[in-house]
Amino acid sequence: MGIGRAIGPRRAAVFLDRDGVLNRALVRDGRPHPPQTVAELELEPDALEALELLKQAGFVLLVASNQPDVARGTVRREVVDAIDAKLAEQLPIDDFLICFHDDGDGCDCRKPGAGLLFRGADRYGLDLKASFVIGDRWRDIAAGRAGGAATVFVDRGYDEPNPDPPADATVGSTLQAARWIVAHSPAPKIPALANLRVKIFADGADKAAIVALAANPLIRGFTTNPTLMNEAGIKDYERFARDLLAAITAYPVSLEVFADDNDEMLRQARKIATWGENVYVKIPVTNTKRETTAPVIRALTAAGTKVNVTAVMTPDQVRGACQALAGGAPACISVFAGRIADTGRDPIPIMAAALDILAPHPGIELIWASPREPLNIFHADSIGTHIITVTADLLAKLPLIGKDLDEYSLETVKMFARDAAKAGFAL
Ligand SMILES: [Mg+2]
Numbered sequence: 001m002g003i004g005r006a007i008g009p010r011r012a013a014v015f016l017d018r019d020g021v022l023n024r025a026l027v028r029d030g031r032p033h034p035p036q037t038v039a040e041l042e043l044e045p046d047a048l049e050a051l052e053l054l055k056q057a058g059f060v061l062l063v064a065s066n067q068p069d070v071a072r073g074t075v076r077r078e079v080v081d082a083i084d085a086k087l088a089e090q091l092p093i094d095d096f097l098i099c100f101h102d103d104g105d106g107c108d109c110r111k112p113g114a115g116l117l118f119r120g121a122d123r124y125g126l127d128l129k130a131s132f133v134i135g136d137r138w139r140d141i142a143a144g145r146a147g148g149a150a151t152v153f154v155d156r157g158y159d160e161p162n163p164d165p166p167a168d169a170t171v172g173s174t175l176q177a178a179r180w181i182v183a184h185s186p187a188p189k190i191p192a193l194a195n196l197r198v199k200i201f202a203d204g205a206d207k208a209a210i211v212a213l214a215a216n217p218l219i220r221g222f223t224t225n226p227t228l229m230n231e232a233g234i235k236d237y238e239r240f241a242r243d244l245l246a247a248i249t250a251y252p253v254s255l256e257v258f259a260d261d262n263d264e265m266l267r268q269a270r271k272i273a274t275w276g277e278n279v280y281v282k283i284p285v286t287n288t289k290r291e292t293t294a295p296v297i298r299a300l301t302a303a304g305t306k307v308n309v310t311a312v313m314t315p316d317q318v319r320g321a322c323q324a325l326a327g328g329a330p331a332c333i334s335v336f337a338g339r340i341a342d343t344g345r346d347p348i349p350i351m352a353a354a355l356d357i358l359a360p361h362p363g364i365e366l367i368w369a370s371p372r373e374p375l376n377i378f379h380a381d382s383i384g385t386h387i388i389t390v391t392a393d394l395l396a397k398l399p400l401i402g403k404d405l406d407e408y409s410l411e412t413v414k415m416f417a418r419d420a421a422k423a424g425f426a427l
Contacts, residue, residue, distance in 0.1 A: 012130035014054050014181060015097075015117055015149065018065035020136030020156055021174050022047045022087055030159025032136065034067065036075060038082050048091055050178035055092045057182045059132075060124050063087070063096045064116040066139065071102040095123070111135075112142030117149060130185070134177045138163040150184070152177040193218055193401060198381040201252075201367070203389040205232040207240070211247050213395070223254040223334075223367075223389045225282065225310070238275075245276040254308045254332070256282035260289075265296050273305045280308040280332060285317050294324040301328025308332040308367070313340055318354040322361060331364045332387065337380075338370030352383050374401055 018034070019025040024042045025032030035041045051061055063084070069075035077100060084096045097116040099109035109115035121128050133144030136154045141163035144151035153167035154177055169180045193200070194217070201221040202213045205228040213219045222244075234240045241255050253276065257268040269281040281300065283293050293309075300307050301324070309321040312335045325331045335354050337347035351368060358364050365386035368376065374397050380388040400408075 011060055011124060011126055012058075012132075012185065013060040013062050013120055013124060013126045014178075015062050015064040015120065015131065015133045015144065015147075016051075016093075017133075017135035017137070017140045018063050018084075018087070020044075021134050021154055021177075022051075022063065022091060023083075025136065025156070027156075027158065032156065032158055034069065034075070034080075035083060036069075037079060038086055041083050041086055043087075043090060044174050046173055046175035050175040051091050051093070053175075053178045053182055057185065059181075059185075060120075060126065061092060061094050062120045062124070063093055063098075064111070064120065064133070064140075064143070065096070066099050066111050068100075068102040068110070070100040071105060095120070111139040112146060114143050114147035117143065117147030121147075132181045132185070134174065134181075135167075141167045150181075152180055193377070193398065196377065196381040198368070198377065198385050199387045200377065201254075201387055201389045202395060203228065203369075203391045205229040205234060205240070206392070207244055207247070209392060210244060214248055214251065218398070219251075221252040221254075221387065222248060223280075223282070223308070223369075225256050226258050241272070242275055245279065249276070249278060252278050252280055252306075254280040254282045254310075256284075256310065260287045262287070262291075262293060262296050265293065266299060269296065269300050269305065269307075273300070280306045282308045282310045282334075284311045285309055285321060286311075292320065294320055297321065297324040298328075301325050301331055304329045306330050308334060310334040310369070311336065313350075315350060315353045315357065318357050322357055322364060325364050326361055329363075332367050333358070333364060334367040334369040334389070336370045337368045337376065338372040341372055348379055348383060351380070351385055355384055374398060 016022055020032050022044060023035065024044060026035060026040065054061060067080045070077045070080060080098065087093060097119050099107060099116060101107040101110050117128055120126060128148045131149040133140055133149050133151045134154060135141055136156050138161055141151045141153050151167040153163050153170045154174055155170050155172060171177050171180055199220040200218055201223050202210065202219050203223045204210060205224045210222055229240065245253060255272050257265050257272065259265040259268050265283065269283060272281050273279055283297055286292055297307055297309060306329050307325065308331065312318055312321060312333055318333055318335065321333050335351060337351055340347040340350055354366050358366055368380040368385045368388040371377065371388055371390060371394060374394055377388055
């Protein structure tokens with residue numbers, strides 16, 4: 001697993017049969033046939049409008065088509081490919097999934113099998129249960145059902161059996177099918193915070209706020225650092241920490257050393273670790289002289305102290321920290337994704353690389369530190385990050401998650417109106 005992991009919820013597709021849905025099927029003796037040449041290709045007149053509607057609704061558009069004439073030797077594969085290329089020029093199609101086999105070939109892709117749907121789902125990270133199939137023959141509808149998708153049958157009145165059981169909807173044209181799908185697809189859902197795998201830790205140094213957050217089921221741990229403690233006006237480190245640990249016993253709490261040489265760091269860390277079972281001692285990845293703290297980390301973890309290696313920004317640092325922690329007590333590595341983003345770099349590939357490095361070490365968890373916006377919680381979750389630390393200003397925004405945008409827009413307009421009135425502006 002690496003950079004290619006999809007971000008956000010899995011997507012939905014519309015699987016479109018080709019002949020009789022996108023282009024006219026050539027009907028002989030009441031039965032539909034594909035065009036035999038590019039010259040015979042004629043689009044269904046409403047196909048473009050239908051596909052644009054589906055595209056706008058956010059669907060991945062995949063053609064899923066049986067072309068058994070290739071196996072039967074009556075059409076060359078190049079002709080099928082050329083027809084597909086012509087369709088791709090005129091319609092917003094994302095990809096073609098074609099079965100070139102016939103019934104006797106024992107393939108797993110020929111409809112009514114669902115192999116083409118599974119192939120599309122693999123390739124595009126699709127949720128088939130949120131996807132749709134449009135087809136003009138029973139095989140299309142049966143394939144959709146076998147793949148778990150909802151189905152729409154475009155009834156062209158061929159002289160052949162209709163889908164049995166019937167499709168979820170039966171319509172008279174490709175555009176009607178698209179309209180039915182748009183009307184029956186749920187609005188894209190924002191996953192509820194409580195359903196995310198990533199654990200949210202609160203980052204702060206305000207004891208009253210921390211105690212209040214401990215009652216919030218969304219918060220599963222706490223971190224702090226000397227900068228936050230200084231901002232909170234804390235002068236007596238030990239008193240603050242012990243006070244906090246008396247109040248928070250059920251969740252991990254990270255407390256950072258502040259010494260700059262390795263021996264003193266080790267002494268502080270050992271002392272801090274005695275203050276509670278739930279303490280993770282935060283050790284910066286280097287000291288201020290850029291010297292590695294790996295020997296300190298190694299000594300602590302080997303003796304059973306839980307360590308949180310902090311201020312990490314590069315995969316090389318993750319690798320070094322991981323080596324020092326391997327085989328020791330449970331531990332975390334805090335990669336400062338937000339600070340990485342501040343430099344103009346996308347933190348997601350770096351976080352994904354960090355997860356790959358940690359994969360063989362289930363006792364070491366990755367922390368997405370210094371998030372910049374609530375969206376980062378979903379970023380962190382989507383790649384499988386174990387923990388994200390969230391400061392009070394971002395926690396205050398969590399009630400906005402999933403908020404209706406029209407509603408939010410109106411509130412924003414009202415805010416402008418209110419503030420203009422307050423300022424007493426006149427022109
Ligand atoms: Mg067809």
